[in-house]
Amino acid sequence: MWVIGWPQGEYLARAKTEETLVSARVDLARTEKTRRIWPYLRDRRIDAYEGLARRWLDD
Template sequence: GSSYFCDPRGNFLAMASEDKDELVTAEMNLDLIEEVRRTWQFFRDRRPDTYENMVKQLP
């Protein structure tokens, strides 16, 4: 239960109920992903391959 679709900005597009069996569908604008990446460049510039060295330094 409680399945949902949301866009890259976190806006809910469709939600299922918590107490019923449902099939949830929604139209999604996949071009919005690239638009959000250009505006909020965290995902564009992230380097997950460098994270390992940072966490090694944690206690």
């Protein structure tokens, strides 16, 4: 099952099959509030993800 979800475990959208495009509206204000409250989201370093993403995107 493919899903888009919030950090708290709530589903925003779910794919009904493997061959489905999944999209969802993201509440940016809620996202920002969650980042401020939850330190592991607030303190993450997105710039450090580049190498990890490249590994999977290059395949």
